[in-house]
Amino acid sequence: MTDEFPEYRGQLEYHCLDCGKLSGIDSLLYTCPECSGTLLLRDKNFDALKKLSGAQWRDIFDRRAAEKSILGRGIFRFYELMAPVLEKEDLLYLGEGNTPEVEAGKELSEAVGLRFAYKNDGQNPSASFKDRGMACAFSYLKSLARAKGWDEVLTICASTGDTSAAAALYASYVGPPLRSVVLLPQGKVTAQQLAQPLGSGATVIELPGVFDDCMKVVEYLSKHYRVALLNSKNAWRILGQESCAYEIAQWHDWRMRGLCVFVPIGNAGNITAVLNGFLKLHALGIIEHLPRIFGVQSAHADPVYRYYRSEKTAVFAPVRVRASVAQAAMIGNPVSFPRVRVLAERYRRLAGEKSFQVIQVSEQAIMDSMLQANRHGHIACTQGGESLAGLKAALALKLISRSEYAILDSTAHMLKFADFQNRYFMDAFDPEYEVKAEQRLVNAPLSLFSQSQKETWSEEEYIKIAGRGIAGQLGLRER
Ligand SMILES: *Cc1c(COP(=O)(O)O)cnc(C)c1O
Ligand SMILES: [Zn+2]
Numbered sequence: 001m002t003d004e005f006p007e008y009r010g011q012l013e014y015h016c017l018d019c020g021k022l023s024g025i026d027s028l029l030y031t032c033p034e035c036s037g038t039l040l041l042r043d044k045n046f047d048a049l050k051k052l053s054g055a056q057w058r059d060i061f062d063r064r065a066a067e068k069s070i071l072g073r074g075i076f077r078f079y080e081l082m083a084p085v086l087e088k089e090d091l092l093y094l095g096e097g098n099t100p101e102v103e104a105g106k107e108l109s110e111a112v113g114l115r116f117a118y119k120n121d122g123q124n125p126s127a128s129f130k131d132r133g134m135a136c137a138f139s140y141l142k143s144l145a146r147a148k149g150w151d152e153v154l155t156i157c158a159s160t161g162d163t164s165a166a167a168a169l170y171a172s173y174v175g176p177p178l179r180s181v182v183l184l185p186q187g188k189v190t191a192q193q194l195a196q197p198l199g200s201g202a203t204v205i206e207l208p209g210v211f212d213d214c215m216k217v218v219e220y221l222s223k224h225y226r227v228a229l230l231n232s233k234n235a236w237r238i239l240g241q242e243s244c245a246y247e248i249a250q251w252h253d254w255r256m257r258g259l260c261v262f263v264p265i266g267n268a269g270n271i272t273a274v275l276n277g278f279l280k281l282h283a284l285g286i287i288e289h290l291p292r293i294f295g296v297q298s299a300h301a302d303p304v305y306r307y308y309r310s311e312k313t314a315v316f317a318p319v320r321v322r323a324s325v326a327q328a329a330m331i332g333n334p335v336s337f338p339r340v341r342v343l344a345e346r347y348r349r350l351a352g353e354k355s356f357q358v359i360q361v362s363e364q365a366i367m368d369s370m371l372q373a374n375r376h377g378h379i380a381c382t383q384g385g386e387s388l389a390g391l392k393a394a395l396a397l398k399l400i401s402r403s404e405y406a407i408l409d410s411t412a413h414m415l416k417f418a419d420f421q422n423r424y425f426m427d428a429f430d431p432e433y434e435v436k437a438e439q440r441l442v443n444a445p446l447s448l449f450s451q452s453q454k455e456t457w458s459e460e461e462y463i464k465i466a467g468r469g470i471a472g473q474l475g476l477r478e479r
Pocket of ligand 2: 016019020034
């Protein structure tokens with residue numbers, strides 16, 4: 001097995017979650033051609049994977065983890081479970097996947113009241129989990145362009161920031177015939193998130209409005225022009241993002257009993273992938289138990305929470321979003337909601353009502369939690385703060401017990417969201433955010449003297465004055 005490319009090939013097809021229609025993968029589809037319903041990719045051969053036992057699969061994946069090839073290093077370690085129609089030459093690797101889980105230290109876990117770890121998906125190449133999905137979607141695009149002999153493929157996406165950063169990165173790596181265009185809501189992405197696609201050489205178009213507006217324009221374009229859409233409507237992205245679930249399972253040696261996974265929900269692609277990933281592992285006997293999944297939403301963008309709160313009435317209504325520090329999840333009409341509904345039902349049938357829940361948190365709790373985590377050695381983004389806020393809320397609501405172990409998805413790197421940290425430290429949030437600085441979490445650089453003072457001193461005086469100033473400030477004792 002080692003070092004050889006897997007022999008297994010799947011027969012992937014698009015499966016409409018609304019009418020059940022199956023469509024071939026030789027063309028790009030984002031919605032069902034029959035009923036415009038939502039699609040997921042399904043492997044018609046999946047049952048053939050059951051010829052191996054769960055233990056044999058665990059062994060294959062564990063051995064692959066040590067391989068010095070693309071199969072060992074990134075998301076394609078789980079090739080058979082994701083996109084087993086791609087050839088070796090199509091697979092892309094930019095360092096995505098295989099991200100660490102970092103356990104909270106004693107002080108932090110005691111403060112929260114439970115042992116937990118951060119899954120640091122900010123340690124992906126464009127610093128968010130979106131790279132998992134893009135590695136898979138772009139590998140497929142590459143294979144499609146090759147098969148069809150296309151001389152130009154324009155890839156397009158709407159974004160709250162990270163999707164475009166990832167799409168632009170992968171497009172620039174592959175090069176022609178791929179070209180990347182990204183649509184961003186003007187003034188609604190951080191400086192870092194804007195810098196990323198610009199640096200990758202993508203065409204960046206800013207539109208007034210919020211993400212949901214940009215998404216409608218992208219849908220119009222993909223309906224009327226030949227473009228490849230890279231939002232999570234693209235089911236190939238979901239497949240790649242399933243790798244997050246596979247990695248969590250492998251990290252815990254495939255033993256899932258007592259584990260709870262917290263995932264921030266925006267467009268709901270990530271939670272779709274996490275649910276589907278664990279369901280596949282379970283179907284093959286690779287894991288015996290399904291971990292419990294908690295989706296987390298801000299009160300300023302919470303359509304999925306509202307649906308599950310009032311499930312009995314079973315109507316889904318988009319919400320108008322309000323300003324959110326969890327900007328990457330600030331989405332009022334999540335494209336993948338129909339996928340979540342189907343998968344969550346399946347999940348609950350197997351693991352009980354409490355195996356999938358959605359929690360609502362405040363903007364204040366998101367910021368406070370992010371800063372608290374990062375003061376204890378983590379690198380959580382605001383959405384990672386949202387995950388921790390969700391864990392605290394779940395504890396307060398007694399939805400989780402202290403004997404369980406939580407894995408919090410930090411979906412991006414904190415540096416992308418440094419601007420929110422700054423606004424907090426300066427207590428300068430616009431009122432619509434509803435975030436006030438708590439002094440115990442505030443930090444700011446200390447300034448001891450000015451440039452003009454420095455100019456009046458010799459170098460020797462400068463060192464002495466600065467040294468004494470610092471010692472005084474810190475209360476250092478002389479030795
Ligand atoms: C995209 C994104 C989310 C939301 O994920 P969905 O798949 O849209 O639900 C959360 N956090 C970060 C950092 C993101 O980039
Ligand atoms: Zn359909």
